[in-house]
Amino acid sequence: MxxxxxxxxxxxxxxxxxxxxxxxxxxxxxxxxxxxxxxxxxxxxxxxxxxxxxxxxxxxxxxxxxxxxxxxxxxxxxxxxxTQVTEKRMRAFGPEGGLVDLKRIPATLTRAQVVRWLQDAQQSPIQAVIDEQGRPVTEAMLEELRQNAATAHVPEASTARHGLSVRRTPLRTLPSHRRFFAGDSLRDFESLQAGILFPGEPVVIAHHSVDQQWLFVLTTQGPAWVQRDDVAEGTADAVFSYVAKAPGRVVTGDQVRTVATPEAPRVSELELDMGVALPRADVSPGEPVNGASSYASWPVLLPVREQDGTLAFQSALLRRTTDTAPGYxxxxxxxxxxxxxxxxxxxxxxxxxxxxxxxxxxxxxxxxxxxxxxxxxxxxxxxxxxxxxxxxxxxxxxxxxxxxxxxxxxxxxxxxxxxxxxxxxxxxxxxxxxxxxxxxxxxxxxxxxxxxxxxxxxxxxxxxxxxxxxxxxxxxxxxxxxxxxxx
Structure with missing residues (x-):
């Protein structure tokens, strides 16, 4: 073998x-x-x-x-x-480039299209054999999660909605926090884990779970489930305009965090992985941001989720001592x-x-x-x-x-x-x-x-x-x- x-x-x-x-x-x-x-x-x-x-x-x-x-x-x-880097980046979203150009997704989604995405998302290379307590995973347990995916309730046609992720959040093959593994000695590989979304990444919202806690989205990586509270919904213009902004700071460390700000918990100590690019916030030199002066930090603009789930934007600070750069x-x-x-x-x-x-x-x-x-x-x-x-x-x-x-x-x-x-x-x-x-x-x-x-x-x-x-x-x-x- x-x-x-x-x-x-x-x-x-x-x-x-x-x-x-x-x-x-x-x-x-x-x-x-x-x-x-x-x-x-x-x-x-x-x-x-x-x-x-x-x-x-x-x-x-x-x-x-x-x-x-x-x-x-x-x-x-x-x-x-x-110029060459930009051209290669654009090709990654072209035919067989490996990434999905969300701007090309039609405004109206068909049932066949969404169901196909749902079926694709459920495929995992990790077999679900045991749960976190080491108990066998039964077909009934998996079927319960599939029922929450509500494939039977996908309408014949629906309007594509758009959003931005507001924090580092996992992508899932099914709408659940449950964790399944291929064996007791294989717990480094979790069956429902399908990747990650970083703060500020765009999604097309195509469906939602029965319990209303999960959104089924198409990301640049492909289709997956994501926690509803981790995505803010906005217009296509608002979403893609934010993504198109020139980087104000690019994370060049393995991972950095925004400054802790109890006055603005939605942008406090957010985890930002290497390569995350954030636009600069329009802040005057020395102007306070969330209770702290900006003179010793870099002000950046982040998406946030309002209580009704809609998209807004808020300034946050990155300390100048963090491992970031003014561009790529x-x-x-x-x-x-x-x-x-x-x-x-x-x-x-x-x-x-x-x-x-x-x-x-x-x-x-x-x-x-x-x-x-x-x-x-x-x-x-x-x-x-x-x-x-x-x-x-x-x-x-x-x-x-x-x-x-x-x-x-x-x-x-x-x-x-x-x-x-x-x-x-x-x-x-x-x-x-x-x-x-x-x-x-x-x-x-x-x-x-x-x-x-x-x-x-x-x-x-x-x-x-x-x-x-x-x-x-x-x-x-x-x-x-x-x-x-x-x-």
Whole structure:
């Protein structure tokens, strides 16, 4: 059985079409086999085949972005200018780009269209086997949630409504807070988790649950359920005008928070993930905002939800000491590395659970901080028409794949079924990656026995020779080498 498949279920490795999303497992396991190549403590080889941390061909100096920046060619060279970045961002919302252009959704939604979205949204690669208490999930339990989705009550035609998310909120496959897992040892992967919405993201509202607590929405990522209180409804003009505003501040840290303001709880201590871009609020220098002077902070404009659910906007403050920028960062190799390493050690979070992210969330947010929008899952990142790819099939030899990796550049993405990794450089000609991954399983070169290291975090590892199963190298399972920074 493939090491990408979790035990006790074959459905975890299934692929589902979900509107424009192709769900694949983002990274249910990683197999890393030891290598006899010694690596550098700084720039000189070390005798370590397997480090004390349980990661092969690794030294602690590799945990610093500067280690890799020193090795990168022309690290501060701008790889794509602002015009090229904008053009790529627009292509991501075009045909087969991987993201949904909500402005193209018709004003009138048909029943067939909404029902299809509802069916697509319910597909999950994680089988629902047990609940939070470890009790078996029954068909009756799932049917209760489906009944709350009210598919039978979708009208023949309805008017598309629009809204903005007002906080970091999970997307769900069904309208419920209940948590289901594929097994007791697989609680890092929750069956109903379908992604995340960040503050200020647009949605098309297509339906609502029977209990009125959930909205069924189409997001730029595809269809999903979201808590009603986390979306403010407004006109299409108000929603898309806000989204189109020039960034006033772009979050460049792994996560920052707005200033705590008891006078304005709706915008107090909001979590903002890397790449979130907020327009500047029209505030005079020194003018108080929510009980505090703005002179030592950046005033930004955020959507808020009124008591009747309608959309309004309110100023908030970001401290000047937070990790933000006045616009998207220049797309350079040094910035790619520094941004990626800001997530180092963060816990793996399937679908952005645990206030974190998974493998495709990592790559997406790194590039979003530089203005490039990537699809939300690894499969789409590997084939989006917004990006340049070197695609691989069974006809490509091992040697051809190795040559492609030798020529790969910092920031390129390596896509294998269900997982995506980011290249950070080469040591002795061998590629290394940063990735968000649950496990490292490798063949110890001393004993030739499989050895399993639980990482469950953003980690630096060698790429060669990763295994998709006991006999197939990741390089031979590679489906795409994505050259994100090429025009």
């Amino acid at each position: 493939s090491r990408l498949a979790l035990p006790s279920t074959r459905t975890l490795a299934k692929t589902y079409r979900t509107g424009t999303r192709t769900w694949r497992m983002r990274a249910l396991s990683l197999l890393v086999m030891g290598t006899t190549a010694s690596l550098a403590a700084c720039t000189t080889p070390s005798a370590l085949a397997v480090s004390p941390s349980g990661v092969p061909a690794f030294h602690e100096d590799m945990l610093s972005p500067e280690f890799w920046i020193r090795r990168a060619p022309s690290p501060d060279e701008v790889l794509l200018d602002a 960062l220049p797309l350079t190799r040094a910035n790619i590395l520094r941004q990626a390493f800001k997530f180092l050690g963060e816990r793996y979070g399937w679908g952005h659970q645990f206030n974190a992210r998974d493998c495709s969330g990592l790559t997406s947010e790194v590039y979003r901080s530089m203005g490039l929008f990537l699809p939300p899952n690894s499969g789409q990142q590997g084939k989006s028409t917004a990006l340049t790819h070197r695609l691989f099939t069974a006809k490509d030899s091992h040697a051809e794949r190795l040559r492609a990796l030798e020529q790969a550049q910092v920031g390129d993405l390596i896509v294998v079924p269900g997982h995506v990794l980011m290249l950070i450089g080469h040591v002795d000609g061998k590629p290394y990656v940063i990735q968000d991954v649950p496990f490292a399983v490798f063949k110890d070169p001393a004993t030739q026995q499989l050895r399993k290291t639980k990482l469950n975090q953003v980690s630096v590892t060698p790429l060669l020779p990763l295994h998709a199963d006991d006999t197939t190298l990741y390089v031979d399972a590679m489906t795409s080498l994505v050259h994100v920074t090429r025009p």
